[in-house]
Protein backbone atom coordinates (compact mmCIF):
# COMPACT_ATOMS: atom_id res chain seq x y z
CA UNK A 1 0.00 0.00 0.00
CA UNK A 2 2.90 2.30 0.79
CA UNK A 3 4.39 1.84 -2.66
CA UNK A 4 1.05 2.03 -4.45
CA UNK A 5 0.22 5.32 -2.79
CA UNK A 6 3.63 6.73 -3.73
CA UNK A 7 3.03 5.68 -7.33
CA UNK A 8 -0.41 7.29 -7.27
CA UNK A 9 1.01 10.49 -5.91
CA UNK A 10 3.93 11.18 -8.23
CA UNK A 11 4.32 8.63 -11.01
CA UNK A 12 2.23 10.76 -13.41
CA UNK A 13 5.10 13.18 -13.32
CA UNK A 14 8.11 10.88 -12.79
CA UNK A 15 6.89 8.32 -15.37
CA UNK A 16 9.04 5.50 -14.02
CA UNK A 17 6.35 2.80 -13.82
CA UNK A 18 4.80 2.19 -17.24
CA UNK A 19 2.64 -0.89 -16.73
CA UNK A 20 1.25 -2.18 -13.49
CA UNK A 21 -1.87 -3.78 -12.12
CA UNK A 22 -2.70 -2.75 -8.59
CA UNK A 23 -5.24 -5.55 -7.99
CA UNK A 24 -2.69 -8.09 -8.97
CA UNK A 25 -0.11 -6.49 -6.65
CA UNK A 26 -2.52 -6.76 -3.75
CA UNK A 27 -3.19 -10.41 -4.61
CA UNK A 28 0.53 -11.12 -4.72
CA UNK A 29 1.03 -9.34 -1.40
CA UNK A 30 -1.73 -11.38 0.24
CA UNK A 31 -0.30 -14.64 -0.98
CA UNK A 32 3.21 -13.69 0.20
CA UNK A 33 1.76 -12.66 3.55
CA UNK A 34 0.28 -16.16 3.91
CA UNK A 35 3.62 -17.74 3.12
CA UNK A 36 5.31 -15.56 5.70
CA UNK A 37 2.79 -16.73 8.24
CA UNK A 38 3.47 -20.40 7.33
CA UNK A 39 7.17 -19.72 7.38
CA UNK A 40 7.48 -20.84 3.77
CA UNK A 41 8.41 -17.46 2.28
CA UNK A 42 11.85 -17.16 0.75
CA UNK A 43 14.80 -14.85 1.09
CA UNK A 44 13.04 -11.94 -0.62
CA UNK A 45 9.72 -12.25 1.15
CA UNK A 46 7.86 -9.00 0.88
CA UNK A 47 10.46 -7.16 -1.13
CA UNK A 48 8.65 -5.19 -3.85
CA UNK A 49 10.76 -5.32 -6.98
CA UNK A 50 10.09 -3.33 -10.15
CA UNK A 51 11.20 -4.82 -13.44
CA UNK A 52 12.81 -3.02 -16.36
CA UNK A 53 10.60 -3.50 -19.40
CA UNK A 54 13.31 -5.49 -21.20
CA UNK A 55 12.98 -8.56 -18.93
CA UNK A 56 10.19 -11.01 -19.75
CA UNK A 57 7.44 -11.83 -17.29
CA UNK A 58 4.86 -14.42 -18.26
CA UNK A 59 1.58 -12.96 -19.58
CA UNK A 60 2.83 -9.43 -19.16
CA UNK A 61 3.84 -6.90 -21.72
CA UNK A 62 7.53 -6.61 -22.45
CA UNK A 63 7.72 -3.64 -24.79
CA UNK A 64 11.37 -2.58 -24.36
CA UNK A 65 9.84 0.91 -24.65
CA UNK A 66 9.63 0.33 -28.40
CA UNK A 67 6.72 0.74 -30.80
CA UNK A 68 7.83 -2.48 -32.48
CA UNK A 69 6.94 -4.45 -29.32
CA UNK A 70 4.12 -2.23 -28.16
CA UNK A 71 1.62 -5.09 -27.98
CA UNK A 72 4.03 -7.91 -27.24
CA UNK A 73 3.29 -10.13 -24.26
CA UNK A 74 5.79 -12.68 -23.04
CA UNK A 75 4.73 -16.31 -22.88
CA UNK A 76 7.32 -17.22 -20.27
CA UNK A 77 9.23 -15.93 -17.24
CA UNK A 78 12.88 -14.91 -17.56
CA UNK A 79 15.08 -17.03 -15.31
CA UNK A 80 15.64 -14.05 -13.01
CA UNK A 81 11.88 -13.63 -12.66
CA UNK A 82 11.43 -17.31 -11.81
CA UNK A 83 14.10 -16.95 -9.14
CA UNK A 84 12.58 -13.78 -7.67
CA UNK A 85 9.16 -15.41 -7.50
CA UNK A 86 10.53 -18.51 -5.85
CA UNK A 87 12.05 -16.41 -3.07
CA UNK A 88 8.83 -14.56 -2.34
CA UNK A 89 9.50 -11.23 -4.04
CA UNK A 90 6.51 -9.12 -5.00
CA UNK A 91 6.78 -8.15 -8.66
CA UNK A 92 5.62 -4.61 -8.70
CA UNK A 93 5.34 -3.71 -12.36
CA UNK A 94 7.12 -2.73 -15.50
CA UNK A 95 9.58 0.14 -15.53
CA UNK A 96 10.46 2.75 -18.14
CA UNK A 97 13.75 2.56 -20.06
CA UNK A 98 15.48 3.68 -23.22
CA UNK A 99 14.22 1.78 -26.25
CA UNK A 100 15.97 -1.62 -26.35
CA UNK A 101 18.28 -0.31 -23.58
CA UNK A 102 19.99 2.06 -26.00
CA UNK A 103 20.61 5.38 -24.35
CA UNK A 104 21.89 7.19 -21.29
CA UNK A 105 18.93 9.37 -20.41
CA UNK A 106 15.69 7.40 -20.70
CA UNK A 107 14.53 9.87 -23.34
CA UNK A 108 14.34 7.26 -26.13
CA UNK A 109 11.08 5.73 -24.97
CA UNK A 110 7.60 5.34 -26.44
CA UNK A 111 6.30 6.19 -22.97
CA UNK A 112 8.09 9.54 -22.96
CA UNK A 113 11.03 10.34 -20.71
CA UNK A 114 11.24 9.11 -17.15
CA UNK A 115 12.26 11.95 -14.84
CA UNK A 116 14.71 12.33 -12.01
CA UNK A 117 12.89 12.31 -8.65
CA UNK A 118 15.49 14.75 -7.26
CA UNK A 119 14.57 17.29 -9.96
CA UNK A 120 11.97 16.46 -12.61
CA UNK A 121 13.65 18.77 -15.15
CA UNK A 122 16.62 16.42 -15.17
CA UNK A 123 17.01 12.99 -16.73
CA UNK A 124 17.23 9.99 -14.41
CA UNK A 125 20.00 8.54 -16.57
CA UNK A 126 19.64 5.47 -18.74
CA UNK A 127 18.94 3.09 -20.03
CA UNK A 128 17.54 1.76 -16.72
CA UNK A 129 16.22 5.25 -15.90
CA UNK A 130 12.83 3.94 -14.80
CA UNK A 131 14.48 1.44 -12.45
CA UNK A 132 16.67 4.07 -10.78
CA UNK A 133 13.86 6.61 -10.56
CA UNK A 134 11.43 4.02 -9.14
CA UNK A 135 13.85 3.10 -6.35
CA UNK A 136 14.70 6.75 -5.60
CA UNK A 137 11.02 7.76 -5.58
CA UNK A 138 10.16 4.80 -3.33
CA UNK A 139 7.83 3.06 -5.73
CA UNK A 140 9.51 -0.21 -4.82
CA UNK A 141 12.16 -1.64 -2.50
CA UNK A 142 14.46 -2.47 -5.38
CA UNK A 143 14.41 -2.92 -9.14
CA UNK A 144 16.01 -5.02 -11.81
CA UNK A 145 17.90 -3.26 -14.55
CA UNK A 146 20.21 -4.33 -17.34
CA UNK A 147 23.71 -3.03 -17.95
CA UNK A 148 25.37 -3.30 -21.36
CA UNK A 149 27.61 -0.25 -21.10
CA UNK A 150 26.62 1.31 -17.80
CA UNK A 151 22.85 1.27 -17.83
CA UNK A 152 22.49 0.19 -14.20
CA UNK A 153 25.34 2.19 -12.69
CA UNK A 154 24.93 5.53 -14.46
CA UNK A 155 21.21 5.99 -13.66
CA UNK A 156 21.92 4.79 -10.10
CA UNK A 157 24.50 7.58 -9.89
CA UNK A 158 22.09 10.22 -11.22
CA UNK A 159 19.30 9.12 -8.87
CA UNK A 160 21.40 8.51 -5.75
CA UNK A 161 20.85 4.76 -5.35
CA UNK A 162 22.96 1.59 -5.32
CA UNK A 163 23.30 -0.11 -8.71
CA UNK A 164 25.17 -3.37 -9.22
CA UNK A 165 26.38 -4.82 -12.51
CA UNK A 166 27.51 -8.39 -11.90
CA UNK A 167 30.28 -10.19 -13.73
CA UNK A 168 29.26 -11.22 -17.25
CA UNK A 169 27.77 -14.71 -16.93
CA UNK A 170 27.05 -14.48 -13.20
CA UNK A 171 23.33 -13.99 -13.87
CA UNK A 172 21.37 -15.76 -16.59
CA UNK A 173 20.27 -13.66 -19.55
CA UNK A 174 17.46 -16.04 -20.47
CA UNK A 175 14.39 -13.86 -20.93
CA UNK A 176 16.34 -10.63 -21.19
CA UNK A 177 15.63 -9.11 -24.59
CA UNK A 178 19.04 -8.99 -26.25
CA UNK A 179 20.84 -5.76 -27.07
CA UNK A 180 24.53 -6.76 -27.25
CA UNK A 181 24.77 -10.35 -26.10
CA UNK A 182 28.44 -10.38 -25.14
CA UNK A 183 27.92 -7.35 -22.86
CA UNK A 184 24.38 -7.62 -21.43
CA UNK A 185 24.03 -8.22 -17.69
CA UNK A 186 21.01 -8.14 -15.39
CA UNK A 187 21.49 -6.68 -11.93
CA UNK A 188 19.74 -4.98 -9.01
CA UNK A 189 19.20 -1.32 -8.12
CA UNK A 190 18.42 -0.79 -4.45
CA UNK A 191 18.61 1.56 -1.51
CA UNK A 192 21.31 -0.37 0.29
CA UNK A 193 24.29 -2.59 -0.50
CA UNK A 194 22.74 -5.30 1.68
CA UNK A 195 19.57 -5.37 -0.44
CA UNK A 196 21.62 -5.47 -3.63
CA UNK A 197 23.69 -8.35 -2.22
CA UNK A 198 20.60 -10.32 -1.20
CA UNK A 199 19.00 -9.91 -4.61
CA UNK A 200 22.22 -10.82 -6.41
CA UNK A 201 22.44 -14.01 -4.37
CA UNK A 202 18.99 -14.98 -5.62
CA UNK A 203 19.62 -14.05 -9.25
CA UNK A 204 23.07 -15.59 -9.62
CA UNK A 205 23.95 -19.11 -10.70
CA UNK A 206 24.04 -21.43 -13.66
CA UNK A 207 21.02 -21.72 -15.91
CA UNK A 208 20.46 -24.41 -18.51
CA UNK A 209 18.80 -21.84 -20.74
CA UNK A 210 21.88 -19.63 -21.00
CA UNK A 211 25.09 -21.32 -22.03
CA UNK A 212 27.11 -18.22 -21.14
CA UNK A 213 25.95 -18.42 -17.52
CA UNK A 214 28.64 -19.60 -15.17
CA UNK A 215 28.47 -22.83 -13.20
CA UNK A 216 30.60 -21.43 -10.37
CA UNK A 217 29.02 -21.82 -6.97
CA UNK A 218 27.17 -18.75 -5.72
CA UNK A 219 28.83 -17.37 -2.60
CA UNK A 220 26.92 -16.05 0.37
CA UNK A 221 26.86 -12.41 -0.71
CA UNK A 222 24.90 -11.36 2.35
CA UNK A 223 27.72 -12.64 4.48
CA UNK A 224 30.16 -10.54 2.44
CA UNK A 225 28.38 -7.36 3.48
CA UNK A 226 27.64 -8.21 7.08
CA UNK A 227 31.00 -7.36 8.55
CA UNK A 228 33.12 -5.48 6.01
CA UNK A 229 36.86 -5.23 6.37
CA UNK A 230 38.51 -1.90 5.61
CA UNK A 231 41.89 -3.52 5.23
CA UNK A 232 41.78 -3.57 1.41
CA UNK A 233 43.83 -2.34 -1.52
CA UNK A 234 42.03 0.16 -3.72
CA UNK A 235 43.43 0.94 -7.15
CA UNK A 236 43.03 4.58 -8.19
CA UNK A 237 43.42 4.86 -11.98
CA UNK A 238 44.71 8.26 -13.03
CA UNK A 239 42.89 7.99 -16.36
CA UNK A 240 39.52 8.05 -14.61
CA UNK A 241 40.06 11.33 -12.79
CA UNK A 242 41.24 13.53 -15.65
CA UNK A 243 39.70 16.01 -18.04
CA UNK A 244 35.93 16.09 -18.38
CA UNK A 245 35.21 15.14 -14.78
CA UNK A 246 33.22 17.64 -12.75
CA UNK A 247 35.55 19.18 -10.16
CA UNK A 248 33.19 18.81 -7.24
CA UNK A 249 32.68 15.14 -8.03
CA UNK A 250 36.45 14.64 -8.21
CA UNK A 251 36.99 16.41 -4.88
CA UNK A 252 34.11 14.56 -3.23
CA UNK A 253 35.45 11.17 -4.24
CA UNK A 254 38.97 12.11 -3.20
CA UNK A 255 37.62 13.00 0.20
CA UNK A 256 35.85 9.65 0.50
CA UNK A 257 39.10 7.94 -0.41
CA UNK A 258 40.96 9.79 2.31
CA UNK A 259 38.41 8.56 4.83
CA UNK A 260 38.89 5.00 3.60
CA UNK A 261 42.64 5.39 3.93
CA UNK A 262 42.25 6.59 7.50
CA UNK A 263 40.19 3.51 8.21
CA UNK A 264 42.95 1.22 6.99
CA UNK A 265 42.57 0.91 3.21
CA UNK A 266 45.63 1.24 1.03
CA UNK A 267 45.28 3.51 -2.01
CA UNK A 268 47.37 2.35 -4.95
CA UNK A 269 47.85 4.60 -7.98
CA UNK A 270 47.35 2.47 -11.10
CA UNK A 271 47.09 2.87 -14.87
CA UNK A 272 44.48 1.59 -17.27
CA UNK A 273 46.01 3.03 -20.43
CA UNK A 274 43.51 1.67 -22.95
CA UNK A 275 40.39 3.00 -21.28
CA UNK A 276 40.50 5.99 -23.63
CA UNK A 277 39.55 3.70 -26.50
CA UNK A 278 36.63 2.22 -24.56
CA UNK A 279 33.82 4.32 -25.98
CA UNK A 280 34.98 3.85 -29.57
CA UNK A 281 35.36 0.09 -29.18
CA UNK A 282 32.06 -0.27 -27.36
CA UNK A 283 30.01 1.67 -29.89
CA UNK A 284 31.42 -0.50 -32.66
CA UNK A 285 30.99 -3.87 -30.95
CA UNK A 286 27.69 -3.17 -29.22
CA UNK A 287 26.09 -1.77 -32.38
CA UNK A 288 27.39 -4.72 -34.41
CA UNK A 289 25.78 -7.15 -32.00
CA UNK A 290 22.62 -5.05 -31.83
CA UNK A 291 22.22 -4.96 -35.61
CA UNK A 292 22.29 -8.74 -35.64
CA UNK A 293 20.06 -9.20 -32.57
CA UNK A 294 17.47 -6.75 -33.85
CA UNK A 295 17.16 -8.48 -37.22
CA UNK A 296 14.51 -10.71 -35.61
CA UNK A 297 11.98 -7.85 -35.52
CA UNK A 298 10.64 -8.28 -39.01
CA UNK A 299 6.95 -7.77 -38.34
CA UNK A 300 6.23 -11.36 -39.35
CA UNK A 301 6.75 -13.56 -36.33
CA UNK A 302 5.95 -11.00 -33.66
CA UNK A 303 5.91 -7.33 -32.97
CA UNK A 304 4.52 -4.45 -34.97
CA UNK A 305 3.45 -5.24 -38.52
CA UNK A 306 2.82 -2.51 -41.07
CA UNK A 307 -0.50 -2.51 -42.92
CA UNK A 308 -0.14 -5.21 -45.59
CA UNK A 309 -2.99 -3.82 -47.73
CA UNK A 310 -1.27 -0.47 -47.88
CA UNK A 311 2.02 -2.14 -48.81
CA UNK A 312 0.37 -4.14 -51.60
CA UNK A 313 -1.44 -1.10 -52.90
CA UNK A 314 1.79 0.91 -53.04
CA UNK A 315 3.51 -1.92 -54.87
CA UNK A 316 0.65 -2.21 -57.33
CA UNK A 317 0.67 1.51 -58.05
CA UNK A 318 4.43 1.57 -58.54
CA UNK A 319 4.27 -1.34 -60.95
CA UNK A 320 1.43 0.28 -62.90
CA UNK A 321 3.42 3.48 -63.21
CA UNK A 322 6.44 1.64 -64.56
CA UNK A 323 4.28 -0.31 -67.02
CA UNK A 324 2.71 2.91 -68.31
CA UNK A 325 6.16 4.38 -68.91
CA UNK A 326 7.23 1.17 -70.62
CA UNK A 327 4.41 1.44 -73.13
CA UNK A 328 5.71 4.82 -74.24
CA UNK A 329 9.41 3.94 -74.09
CA UNK A 330 11.63 2.28 -76.68
CA UNK A 331 15.09 0.67 -76.92
CA UNK A 332 17.42 0.95 -73.93
CA UNK A 333 14.95 2.92 -71.87
CA UNK A 334 12.39 0.17 -72.26
CA UNK A 335 14.97 -2.44 -71.20
CA UNK A 336 15.86 -0.38 -68.16
CA UNK A 337 12.24 -0.08 -67.09
CA UNK A 338 11.65 -3.76 -67.56
CA UNK A 339 14.63 -4.49 -65.33
CA UNK A 340 13.25 -2.11 -62.74
CA UNK A 341 9.96 -3.93 -62.83
CA UNK A 342 11.69 -7.23 -62.33
CA UNK A 343 13.90 -6.13 -59.46
CA UNK A 344 11.48 -4.04 -57.48
CA UNK A 345 11.12 -5.26 -53.88
CA UNK A 346 8.45 -7.85 -53.31
CA UNK A 347 5.50 -7.11 -51.05
CA UNK A 348 7.15 -9.17 -48.31
CA UNK A 349 10.42 -7.22 -48.39
CA UNK A 350 8.44 -4.01 -48.39
CA UNK A 351 6.50 -5.25 -45.40
CA UNK A 352 9.73 -5.93 -43.48
CA UNK A 353 11.07 -2.50 -44.30
CA UNK A 354 7.90 -0.65 -43.47
CA UNK A 355 7.34 -2.53 -40.22
CA UNK A 356 10.88 -1.74 -39.07
CA UNK A 357 10.70 1.86 -40.27
CA UNK A 358 7.53 2.40 -38.28
CA UNK A 359 8.51 0.31 -35.28
CA UNK A 360 12.03 1.45 -34.38
CA UNK A 361 12.91 4.83 -32.94
CA UNK A 362 15.68 7.07 -34.17
CA UNK A 363 18.45 5.93 -31.83
CA UNK A 364 17.75 2.26 -32.49
CA UNK A 365 17.86 2.89 -36.24
CA UNK A 366 21.16 4.73 -35.83
CA UNK A 367 22.62 1.73 -34.01
CA UNK A 368 21.34 -0.77 -36.58
CA UNK A 369 22.91 1.26 -39.39
CA UNK A 370 26.21 1.72 -37.53
CA UNK A 371 26.32 -1.96 -36.64
CA UNK A 372 25.49 -3.11 -40.15
CA UNK A 373 28.17 -0.83 -41.52
CA UNK A 374 30.96 -2.03 -39.24
CA UNK A 375 30.10 -5.65 -40.03
CA UNK A 376 29.97 -5.19 -43.78
CA UNK A 377 32.57 -6.76 -46.03
CA UNK A 378 35.44 -4.37 -46.58
CA UNK A 379 34.98 -2.61 -43.25
CA UNK A 380 34.91 -5.60 -40.93
CA UNK A 381 38.68 -5.70 -40.35
CA UNK A 382 39.04 -1.96 -40.01
CA UNK A 383 36.31 -1.62 -37.40
CA UNK A 384 34.90 -4.79 -35.91
CA UNK A 385 38.08 -6.86 -35.78
CA UNK A 386 40.09 -3.89 -34.53
CA UNK A 387 37.58 -3.11 -31.81
CA UNK A 388 37.78 -6.75 -30.68
CA UNK A 389 41.53 -6.31 -30.25
CA UNK A 390 41.00 -3.15 -28.23
CA UNK A 391 38.54 -5.06 -26.08
CA UNK A 392 41.23 -7.61 -25.35
CA UNK A 393 43.73 -4.87 -24.40
CA UNK A 394 41.26 -3.28 -22.02
CA UNK A 395 40.64 -6.66 -20.42
CA UNK A 396 44.40 -7.17 -20.04
CA UNK A 397 44.77 -3.77 -18.33
CA UNK A 398 42.26 -4.87 -15.73
CA UNK A 399 43.75 -8.34 -15.26
CA UNK A 400 47.13 -6.78 -14.57
CA UNK A 401 45.71 -4.18 -12.23
CA UNK A 402 43.82 -6.80 -10.21
CA UNK A 403 47.07 -8.63 -9.58
CA UNK A 404 47.87 -5.80 -7.18
CA UNK A 405 44.57 -4.46 -5.90
CA UNK A 406 41.25 -5.80 -4.60
CA UNK A 407 39.04 -3.20 -6.21
CA UNK A 408 39.38 -0.18 -8.47
CA UNK A 409 37.62 3.08 -7.72
CA UNK A 410 36.37 5.69 -10.20
CA UNK A 411 33.59 8.18 -10.71
CA UNK A 412 30.47 6.56 -12.19
CA UNK A 413 29.64 9.44 -14.52
CA UNK A 414 31.44 12.67 -15.39
CA UNK A 415 28.62 14.94 -14.19
CA UNK A 416 25.37 14.93 -12.27
CA UNK A 417 22.05 14.42 -14.11
CA UNK A 418 21.64 16.80 -17.05
CA UNK A 419 18.58 18.67 -18.35
CA UNK A 420 15.96 16.71 -20.24
CA UNK A 421 16.38 17.51 -23.94
CA UNK A 422 19.88 18.94 -23.63
CA UNK A 423 21.77 16.12 -25.36
CA UNK A 424 19.18 14.61 -27.64
CA UNK A 425 20.55 16.30 -30.76
CA UNK A 426 24.11 15.20 -30.15
CA UNK A 427 24.59 11.45 -29.88
CA UNK A 428 28.34 11.73 -29.27
CA UNK A 429 27.76 13.94 -26.20
CA UNK A 430 25.26 11.35 -25.02
CA UNK A 431 27.72 8.49 -25.59
CA UNK A 432 30.43 10.29 -23.57
CA UNK A 433 28.35 9.74 -20.44
CA UNK A 434 29.43 6.12 -20.49
CA UNK A 435 33.14 6.85 -20.36
CA UNK A 436 33.70 5.43 -16.86
CA UNK A 437 31.28 2.52 -16.97
CA UNK A 438 31.87 1.01 -20.40
CA UNK A 439 35.26 -0.60 -19.73
CA UNK A 440 33.77 -2.94 -17.13
CA UNK A 441 31.40 -4.30 -19.78
CA UNK A 442 34.17 -4.64 -22.34
CA UNK A 443 36.20 -6.60 -19.78
CA UNK A 444 33.23 -8.55 -18.36
CA UNK A 445 34.13 -7.58 -14.77
CA UNK A 446 31.71 -6.48 -12.05
CA UNK A 447 31.00 -2.93 -10.92
CA UNK A 448 28.79 -1.06 -8.52
CA UNK A 449 27.58 2.51 -8.10
CA UNK A 450 27.29 3.96 -4.63
CA UNK A 451 25.80 7.28 -3.70
CA UNK A 452 28.86 9.39 -2.85
CA UNK A 453 27.49 12.81 -2.05
CA UNK A 454 25.38 15.75 -3.06
CA UNK A 455 26.65 18.31 -5.53
CA UNK A 456 26.17 22.02 -4.82
CA UNK A 457 23.52 21.91 -7.57
CA UNK A 458 21.48 19.74 -5.21
CA UNK A 459 21.81 16.53 -7.25
CA UNK A 460 23.37 13.27 -6.12
CA UNK A 461 26.50 11.79 -7.66
CA UNK A 462 28.02 8.38 -7.33
CA UNK A 463 31.31 6.59 -7.18
CA UNK A 464 32.05 3.28 -8.78
CA UNK A 465 33.97 0.29 -7.52
CA UNK A 466 35.03 -2.38 -9.97
CA UNK A 467 36.34 -5.83 -9.08
CA UNK A 468 37.68 -8.69 -11.15
CA UNK A 469 35.42 -11.33 -12.69
CA UNK A 470 33.48 -13.29 -10.05
CA UNK A 471 34.89 -11.13 -7.25
CA UNK A 472 31.49 -9.76 -6.23
CA UNK A 473 32.31 -10.42 -2.57
CA UNK A 474 35.25 -8.02 -2.72
CA UNK A 475 33.10 -5.54 -4.60
CA UNK A 476 30.32 -5.66 -2.01
CA UNK A 477 32.78 -5.49 0.87
CA UNK A 478 34.29 -2.29 -0.55
CA UNK A 479 30.83 -0.94 -1.26
CA UNK A 480 29.79 -1.33 2.34
CA UNK A 481 32.74 0.80 3.44
CA UNK A 482 31.43 3.94 1.76
CA UNK A 483 27.76 3.34 2.38
Ligand code: GLN
Pocket residue numbers: 101102103104126127146147148149150151152179286434
Ligand atom coordinates in the same frame (compact mmCIF):
# COMPACT_ATOMS: atom_id res chain seq x y z
N1 GLN B 1 24.42 4.15 -22.64
C1 GLN B 1 24.94 2.98 -23.27
C2 GLN B 1 24.29 2.78 -24.60
O1 GLN B 1 23.51 3.57 -24.96
C3 GLN B 1 24.74 1.80 -22.38
C4 GLN B 1 23.42 1.18 -22.51
C5 GLN B 1 23.24 -0.01 -21.62
O2 GLN B 1 24.07 -0.29 -20.75
N2 GLN B 1 22.18 -0.74 -21.88
O3 GLN B 1 24.57 1.85 -25.30
